[in-house]
Amino acid sequence: MATQILMPALSPTMTEGKLSRWLKKVGEPVKAGDIIAEIETDKATMEVEAVDEGVISSLLVPEGTEGVAVNTPIAELNGTGQVAAPATVPAAKAPAPAAAAPEPRPAAPAAVEPDKEWGATTPITVREALRDAMAAEMRRDKDVFLIGEEVAQYQGAYKISQGLLDEFGAERVIDTPITEHGFTGMAVGAALNGLRPIVEFMTFNFSMQAIDQIINSAAKTLYMSGGQMGCPIVFRGPNGAASRVGAQHSQCYASWYAHCPGLKVVAPWSAADAKGLLRAAIRDPNPVIFLENEILYGQTFDCPTDPDFILPIGRAKIERAGEHVTIVGFSISVGTAMKAAEILAEQGISAEVINLRSLRPLDIGTIVASVKKTNRLVTVEEGWPFAGIGAEIAMQIMENCFDYLDAPPVRVHGVDVPMPYAHNLEKLALPLPEWVVDAVRKIV
Amino acid sequence: MAQAAEKTGKVKPGPKSASGKSTSGRSASGKPAGARSGAGKGLTLEQLQHAYHDMLLIRRFEEKAGQLYGMGLIGGFCHLYIGQEAVVVGMQMAVEEGDEVITSYRDHGHMLATGMEPRGVMAELTGRAGGYSRGKGGSMHMFSRERNFFGGHGIVGGQVSLGIGLAFSNKYRGSDRVSLTYFGEGASNQGQVFESFNLAALMKLPVVFIIENNKYGMGTSVDRASASRDLSQNGSPWGIPGMVVDGMDVGAVKAAGDIAVAHCRAGKGPYLLEVKTYRYRGHSMSDPAKYRTREEVQAMRSQHDCIEAARHQLEALGVTEAEFKAIDDAVKAVIQDAADFAQASPEPDPGELYTDVMLEG
Numbered sequence: 001m002a003t004q005i006l007m008p009a010l011s012p013t014m015t016e017g018k019l020s021r022w023l024k025k026v027g028e029p030v031k032a033g034d035i036i037a038e039i040e041t042d043k044a045t046m047e048v049e050a051v052d053e054g055v056i057s058s059l060l061v062p063e064g065t066e067g068v069a070v071n072t073p074i075a076e077l078n079g080t081g082q083v084a085a086p087a088t089v090p091a092a093k094a095p096a097p098a099a100a101a102p103e104p105r106p107a108a109p110a111a112v113e114p115d116k117e118w119g120a121t122t123p124i125t126v127r128e129a130l131r132d133a134m135a136a137e138m139r140r141d142k143d144v145f146l147i148g149e150e151v152a153q154y155q156g157a158y159k160i161s162q163g164l165l166d167e168f169g170a171e172r173v174i175d176t177p178i179t180e181h182g183f184t185g186m187a188v189g190a191a192l193n194g195l196r197p198i199v200e201f202m203t204f205n206f207s208m209q210a211i212d213q214i215i216n217s218a219a220k221t222l223y224m225s226g227g228q229m230g231c232p233i234v235f236r237g238p239n240g241a242a243s244r245v246g247a248q249h250s251q252c253y254a255s256w257y258a259h260c261p262g263l264k265v266v267a268p269w270s271a272a273d274a275k276g277l278l279r280a281a282i283r284d285p286n287p288v289i290f291l292e293n294e295i296l297y298g299q300t301f302d303c304p305t306d307p308d309f310i311l312p313i314g315r316a317k318i319e320r321a322g323e324h325v326t327i328v329g330f331s332i333s334v335g336t337a338m339k340a341a342e343i344l345a346e347q348g349i350s351a352e353v354i355n356l357r358s359l360r361p362l363d364i365g366t367i368v369a370s371v372k373k374t375n376r377l378v379t380v381e382e383g384w385p386f387a388g389i390g391a392e393i394a395m396q397i398m399e400n401c402f403d404y405l406d407a408p409p410v411r412v413h414g415v416d417v418p419m420p421y422a423h424n425l426e427k428l429a430l431p432l433p434e435w436v437v438d439a440v441r442k443i444v
Numbered sequence: 445m446a447q448a449a450e451k452t453g454k455v456k457p458g459p460k461s462a463s464g465k466s467t468s469g470r471s472a473s474g475k476p477a478g479a480r481s482g483a484g485k486g487l488t489l490e491q492l493q494h495a496y497h498d499m500l501l502i503r504r505f506e507e508k509a510g511q512l513y514g515m516g517l518i519g520g521f522c523h524l525y526i527g528q529e530a531v532v533v534g535m536q537m538a539v540e541e542g543d544e545v546i547t548s549y550r551d552h553g554h555m556l557a558t559g560m561e562p563r564g565v566m567a568e569l570t571g572r573a574g575g576y577s578r579g580k581g582g583s584m585h586m587f588s589r590e591r592n593f594f595g596g597h598g599i600v601g602g603q604v605s606l607g608i609g610l611a612f613s614n615k616y617r618g619s620d621r622v623s624l625t626y627f628g629e630g631a632s633n634q635g636q637v638f639e640s641f642n643l644a645a646l647m648k649l650p651v652v653f654i655i656e657n658n659k660y661g662m663g664t665s666v667d668r669a670s671a672s673r674d675l676s677q678n679g680s681p682w683g684i685p686g687m688v689v690d691g692m693d694v695g696a697v698k699a700a701g702d703i704a705v706a707h708c709r710a711g712k713g714p715y716l717l718e719v720k721t722y723r724y725r726g727h728s729m730s731d732p733a734k735y736r737t738r739e740e741v742q743a744m745r746s747q748h749d750c751i752e753a754a755r756h757q758l759e760a761l762g763v764t765e766a767e768f769k770a771i772d773d774a775v776k777a778v779i780q781d782a783a784d785f786a787q788a789s790p791e792p793d794p795g796e797l798y799t800d801v802m803l804e805g
Contacts, residue, residue: 006514006515008511008513008514008515009515009516010514010730011729011730012519012520012521012729032507033724033745035738041730043730044730044732044734045732046730046732047732048514049510051507051510051511051514070516071516145616171616176643177639177643177646179636179639179642179643181605181635181636181639182605182608182636182640182643183605183639183643184605185604185605185606185608185609185636185640186605186606186608186609186612186640186643187609187612188605188606188609189546189594189606189607189608189609189610189613190609190610190612190613190616191609192594192606192609192610193544193594193609193610193613193614195612195613195616195617212599212602213602213606216597216598216599216602217597217602217606221587221595222800222801222803223800223801224580224581224585224587224595224596225576225585225586225587225595225800226575226576226577226578226579226580226581226587226800227578227799227800228576228577228589229587229589229594229595230803261801261802262801264802283805284805285803285804285805286803286805
């Protein structure tokens with residue numbers, strides 16, 4: 001039985017090469033692993049090893065031949081009757097381009113349903129809301145645990161985990177050394193094996209130490225495993241600027257994480273957002289980035305007292321209804337937008353304020369419905385403008401309701417510089433309600 | 445027979461070991477780590493036959509993968525395990541059903557050793573619907589929940605902290621499962637590997653760190669990459685006991701694995717094995733391997749090959765040529781079947797592009 005030896009592909013991009021030298025002659029026996037030829041590619045000279053056993057019966061391509069296409073027969077073996085390579089060159093693979101599958105996206109932005117009514121409320125701080133959410137979920141599911149720097153004995157660098165060590169013990173409220181890359185990878189591994197970790201980053205600035213594990217392991221493994229390996233994990237902590245902590249501790253990661261398929265990204269503003277969304281994040285079977293804000297931790301909001309209170313991820317909330325302009329914000333920027341709306345009301349302009357709550361998935365339906373009514377859009381965020389959340393929203397509005405716009409959308413954002421330390425300079429770097437008012441006045 | 449086993453079945457002493465005995469397992473304090481001497485002698489005929497079969501299966505699989513790559517049926521990066529088979533086969537003989545395995549991108553051998561189907565692995569290499577990841581992972585990214593194989597990771601060192609996470613989950617649940625966490629000597633220099641050593645020792649996690657030292661991180665020899673001259677002691681600052689193992693000897697690997705796994709299962713924390721091995725092929729398919737001599741490779745192949753060594757031991761135990769041929773033929777048939785399946789399986793449906801990004805919930 002004759003076996004053809006084919007010109008091999010020796011790199012992901014090789015289509016042809018030079019057969020520079022034969023190391024076996026006609027009549028010579030060949031064993032698996034023997035070097036039979038040298039081939040030059042555009043990158044290197046490579047040795048070709050035999051895969052099958054036999055005796056060389058003919059050399060089909062003389063040495064020195066250039067431009068030998070991959071899969072061209074270059075020699076023949078008279079085999080020993082053993083299993084051999086296919087004697088024919090495989091047909092050119094799948095020449096017909098597969099019909100592109102349509103991207104599954106909402107055909108039309110869905111009509112906005114009202115939030116579920118949760119009844120009685122009580123004022124609590126965002127800090128208390130976050131702690132209560134974690135405590136409630138840890139009581140509900142013993143696979144949930146909290147891990148991070150200073151979360152246990154210190155009670156949290158920002159006191160978010162106050163009291164959790166006492167209630168749940170050191171097995172479930174776990175202090176780590178200051179090694180974000182290592183403990184994040186460990187938590188992701190635990191999630192792949194079925195646990196539900198809550199990873200606290202002291203601030204999201206430090207998540208950059210671990211971003212490889214967040215993106216390459218947590219976000220992509222479900223896809224890479226063909227749906228076998230889900231990763232139910234929450235990464236939470238304060239994001240964005242605090243107060244005069246300088247460039248390395250004052251950055252917004254909203255756009256960084258929202259860029260990546262495989263992640264959900266949530267950014268609460270109020271205590272109700274914080275509590276309801278964190279509970280949903282912990283129950284979610286996917287990795288969730290939960291962006292908090294240090295300035296908001298001490299702020300008080302009314303929050304439902306219902307012990308089952310939870311909010312769905314992926315739903316925005318209209319915080320203030322209006323007619324003349326839609327202002328979209330998330331996290332602390334919702335507060336900025338609300339103050340701007342008050343100032344605008346005094347000037348006779350009625351602004352609708354949308355609290356995004358979730359950045360990925362983005363509730364574009366709620367924004368589109370609002371813009372169709374107001375015909376104007378202003379976005380507000382503390383992060384940098386380039387490829388930011390505002391840029392994404394503006395583009396999606398153009399894709400969905402361009403004809404409804406009476407003016408180009410305007411972005412209000414943090415100034416495009418590393419955060420300065422000086423009191424006056426930092427104030428100049430972050431959006432104020434007046435900036436939003438000015439942006440609205442440009443287009444209304 | 446005893447002589448043959450003696451010859452190839454010992455755990456080599458580490459360079460720093462003063463004892464010269466057949467094991468060098470010791471903690472950072474220099475105490476023995478509970479090793480037993482003459483470790484490799486322990487393989488029964490049945491175990492040796494099993495090891496021979498599995499190592500041969502991996503080698504033939506990888507040769508076939510190399511061939512399919514050459515035919516353009518496998519694309520991208522493809523890192524072959526040829527030469528290193530004894531490492532994963534020996535370790536797998538030391539663990540039990542339910543123990544987890546995680547490794548880098550040179551992962552085909554680990555999959556086969558954990559019992560994953562050659563068909564599914566080969567079809568993933570060809571990017572077909574019948575592959576373990578339905579064609580969406582490729583050579584470097586395959587997983588099996590059923591076989592407790594957690595990948596298949598392409599970022600050097602990334603699987604090490606994931607591996608201690610598997611061990612963490614075992615400890616959290618109070619099970620006695622052990623996580624086998626493989627990485628190369630190249631990855632052993634990554635910062636997160638040392639972070640993982642610290643965390644595993646601090647939390648006493650049941651993880652066996654297995655450094656597969658095949659001497660070259662891509663084209664850079666270990667001597668040019670690591671100031672550490674004894675990687676088995678890289679965990680010593682954290683008190684992680686380490687041992688140097690002859691990775692060309694499946695019996696020695698199994699014996700070392702027994703010690704390491706027992707240590708972990710007993711709740712004593714992590715264990716580190718530096719397994720000295722060698723890859724015969726390039727780093728990936730497109731590596732001309734000019735950083736080492738042909739003679740060096742040939743010497744390893746002809747004098748230290750793990751499959752040949754097992755064969756000699758089996759011959760000494762009386763296994764006949766006909767019995768070897770039966771094993772060889774059976775393996776070849778399985779591999780040919782896998783290759784046929786991997787070419788006949790259709791490419792994934794275009795709709796698969798959008799599935800498995802997120803779970804409902």
